[in-house]
Amino acid sequence: MLKLSLFANFKQSLLLPLTVALLAVIAYFLDIFVNGTLSETLVYHRSAISQGELWRLLSGHFFHTNGYHLLLNLAAIALLFGLHGRYYRFSSYLILFFLSAFTTSTGIYYFAPELTQYVGLSGVLHGVFLWGALMDIKHQDKTGYLLLIGICVKVAHEQLYGASEDVINLIDANVAIDAHLWGAISGLIFGLYCWFSKKNTADIKGQIKGNN
Numbered sequence: 001m002l003k004l005s006l007f008a009n010f011k012q013s014l015l016l017p018l019t020v021a022l023l024a025v026i027a028y029f030l031d032i033f034v035n036g037t038l039s040e041t042l043v044y045h046r047s048a049i050s051q052g053e054l055w056r057l058l059s060g061h062f063f064h065t066n067g068y069h070l071l072l073n074l075a076a077i078a079l080l081f082g083l084h085g086r087y088y089r090f091s092s093y094l095i096l097f098f099l100s101a102f103t104t105s106t107g108i109y110y111f112a113p114e115l116t117q118y119v120g121l122s123g124v125l126h127g128v129f130l131w132g133a134l135m136d137i138k139h140q141d142k143t144g145y146l147l148l149i150g151i152c153v154k155v156a157h158e159q160l161y162g163a164s165e166d167v168i169n170l171i172d173a174n175v176a177i178d179a180h181l182w183g184a185i186s187g188l189i190f191g192l193y194c195w196f197s198k199k200n201t202a203d204i205k206g207q208i209k210g211n212n
Contacts (some may be wrong), residue, residue, distance in 0.1 A: 039172040044118040057105035069171040084132030100127030107182030123183035130187030
């Protein structure tokens with residue numbers, strides 16, 4: 001019974017990150033197959049959103065500039081699962097993903113008008129990372145402080161000095177540093193909500209106890 005419980009918890013933790021990764025892979029190869037016509041309809045594009053194509057606020061996150069960009073985000077999904085997968089619950093991860101996606105998109109729409117087009121999961125993943133760091137701290141894992149400081153320093157450095165030229169060359173596009181900022185803000189907002197939510201705390205403690 002214990003093994004079944006652990007397996008069920010693991011499946012629940014992995015389901016949504018795996019789904020996000022699969023959707024990104026499918027979007028990438030399907031877009032290649034249709035010669036880019038899919039991304040033309042679904043990526044974040046400021047002028048199209050201004051004309052009412054609001055689905056782009058979400059769908060654009062699943063597209064990438066090239067294979068390296070996709071692989072970087074897939075690796076980040078796996079890394080974050082390794083770091084904080086024990087905190088993932090279906091409902092909380094779903095809310096976090098949608099909140100980060102929409103906060104990132106609306107944030108750059110209203111506060112970064114020069115960014116006319118955006119693709120990728122990096123904004124969302126910054127939100128997931130920061131949320132996970134807060135959950136570490138909440139559950140007395142001291143590495144959470146290091147992770148929180150690290151993500152805050154990274155975002156601040158990007159705002160002051162811009163993104164790494166190596167990353168820009170690798171993904172063949174400018175890095176949307178404002179997307180990282182708004183993604184991190186969304187992770188902070190949801191992290192604070194989870195911090196004070198008794199139900200979320202009880203669910204996570206129950207899952208961690210079952211895994212030990």
